[in-house]
Amino acid sequence: DSGVTQTPKHLITATGQRVTLRCSPRSGDLSVYWYQQSLDQGLQFLIQYYNGEERAKGNILERFSAQQFPDLHSELNLSSLELGDSALYFCASSVVGGGVNEQFFGPGTRLTVL
């Protein structure tokens, strides 16, 4: 158990809908990262937040957004969902926001868009 929690574990929804995925980092970690894992694209970095502020952006679609709250939990919002958004979404956390440091992953949320 990495100490990173994610809810829900599974999510099934329809095209055009909006969903919110939630992540709680390990105790003491200030950074949260979001990743998408699909069969054809592998593990792709989406976005990083550090202590409430956006720190780095990867291949995140404009339909997706994220935020980190004062208690350091983070939410990833996915809107206007398409079939191709079906994937595993992972959250990871680390102690600091810059430089190189270990990232610990949560168990993921499996999103299925029908």
Add this chain to the structure above:
Amino acid sequence: GENVEQHPSTLSVQEGDSAVIKCTYSDSASNYFPWYKQELGKGPQLIIDIRSNVGEKKDQRIAVTLNKTAKHFSLHITETQPEDSAVYFCAAHSGGSARQLTFGSGTQLTVLP
């Protein structure tokens, strides 16, 4: 941006044998190279990492080597056990403004009893 290539995509070994997974990266500014193990239905688990100022690191049956000149790094698992069966991912973190981990495509390791 960074590009990480990982080989092989699948690897089967007999229990007790060694397994080697290789990765190459493109960005010479990358300075941190973690390896993750992902079991079915779970998130990636960090198993070992190496920084660019070190050539080799070992932790019990697992070792990682880094060749900065050739821009490649490898994971070595000795005395493999059935519980080592999983998908293994290498990754590289750029020390520049990219500030993100770029992952390889993964290796499905199967240890046959």
